[in-house]
Amino acid sequence: MARKTIWQGGTQLAPVPAVLVGCGNGTDFKYNLITVAWAGIVCSNPPMISVSIRPERYSRGLIESTGEFTVNVPTVSMAEKVDYCGMVSGRNVDKFNAANLTAKPGSKVAAPIVDECPLALECRVVHSLKLGSHIMYVGEIVAVQADSELINAKGKFEIEKADILGYAHGSYYGMGEKAGDFGFSVKKKN
Numbered sequence: 001m002a003r004k005t006i007w008q009g010g011t012q013l014a015p016v017p018a019v020l021v022g023c024g025n026g027t028d029f030k031y032n033l034i035t036v037a038w039a040g041i042v043c044s045n046p047p048m049i050s051v052s053i054r055p056e057r058y059s060r061g062l063i064e065s066t067g068e069f070t071v072n073v074p075t076v077s078m079a080e081k082v083d084y085c086g087m088v089s090g091r092n093v094d095k096f097n098a099a100n101l102t103a104k105p106g107s108k109v110a111a112p113i114v115d116e117c118p119l120a121l122e123c124r125v126v127h128s129l130k131l132g133s134h135i136m137y138v139g140e141i142v143a144v145q146a147d148s149e150l151i152n153a154k155g156k157f158e159i160e161k162a163d164i165l166g167y168a169h170g171s172y173y174g175m176g177e178k179a180g181d182f183g184f185s186v187k188k189k190n
């Protein structure tokens, strides 16, 4: 067995996503983007996702005021833009403009999607929970926008062609090689 070093509890889970959360509505609340790593699917039916955001973020007020946000999954080639959107605040900068990203309104929410991202999840806030350093917003995913060029003849989104960005222990990574498919361990034995 490997020798283990025991640390205090921490956030070492890896990999996690590094997503661009779109917020605002383009009218009374200007569009903004915030980079979020503390995000993940939390329910299949209804489909729900959580994003955890520090109360001092400008985006927090936008999400709470509109009750909507989008989760945009970026590509590896967008890593620098993703990092940038996590370094500057929408209080001072129009991040869509500064990062040369295209805002499009959602199909079911007024929050913007990022056109350059191959996947965008449109969400309505259904719960929020003050956890400590972060407030967790749980959003019901009411629509998904996927790059049509990545959908094959069978209607499947070809994720391996999307070159999705991941994040682990402070660094950005690509997804790397496929290691198997859901259920392949059992199929192999059969």
Ligand SMILES: Cc1cc2nc3c(=O)[nH]c(=O)nc-3n(C[C@H](O)[C@H](O)[C@H](O)COP(=O)(O)O)c2cc1C
Pocket: 018, 032, 033, 034, 035, 036, 037, 038, 039, 052, 053, 054, 056, 057, 058, 059, 060, 082, 083, 085, 086, 087, 088, 089, 090, 091, 167
């Ligand atoms: C890779 C990365 C991951 C981040 N993850 C989070 C996160 O999960 N929650 C959060 O509140 N801030 C996170 N941040 C920091 C915010 O993105 C950053 O403070 C941003 O400038 C806030 O923008 P805003 O003031 O326009 O809302 C992350 C930043 C980076 C670069």
